[in-house]
Amino acid sequence: MVYSLVVDNSKWGAGQIEFGLIEGDGDPRLVEVEDPTPDGGLRMDDGRAVISGRRVKTDHFPSRLMTDEGSIGVVADFYNVRRFLIVSPALREIVERFEPGVHQFEPVQIVNRAEDVLADMFIMVVCNRLDSVDREHTTMVLWRGTIWSPPRDIADFEPKETWPEGFDPTAESRLFFSSRQIGEKHVWRDKHLGGGSYFLSSALAEAFLAAGMTGMALTERREV
Secondary structure, eight states: OEEEEEEOOTTBTTEEOOEEEBTTBOOGGGOOBSOOOOOSSSOOOTTOGGGTTSOBOOTTOOSEEEEOTTOOEEOOSEEEETTEEEEOHHHHHHHHHHSTTTSEEEEEEEEOTTOOEEEEEEEEEOOOEEOOBOTTTOOSEEETTTEEEOHHHHHHHSOGGGSOTTOOTTSOOOOEEOHHHHTTOOEEEETTOOSSOEEEEHHHHHHHHHHTOOSEEEEEEEEO
């Protein structure tokens, strides 16, 4: 089973601390991938490097993140701050146990407005960039060979004369992941899927749940 992983911000301000970039300390728009070789997937520039699934240059990473005024509570294990994934040492340890040395982890501190250090965390860059969607069972359309899109969206943007033979704009949008294409990977970005989701193997998702990792929302996805 595959799981999608996003931030659960429902407890911000009510138990979990929220924080953000400090002006002049880090900018995701300036981060670049180490290897920009095109692979037919979504772009890896223009602010997308840190969510590309490839290793990146870290010279524009923040060294500190600051809590918003009035934020109180605990620091969760998983955040997304303007596309930077911020994770706890405990979460890093779990990922390293499953995929040692694969992903990037750069230290970052969480501070309050008095500049007291509240937590030592890591910026995590997921370094598996996969084409993980099953072509046979998926009913979404790989629009222009680049991004999986619902049929209705294609009908809205593409002239009818360009629709492929048998195309049904009213078809249900179903997305299936391919166990063969995923192989032994445990956390990845799909090069043809936009949005903020990361994808996990069931083994890694179960390890997060067993350890009580906070700040994350996991959803089961279909796999064949």
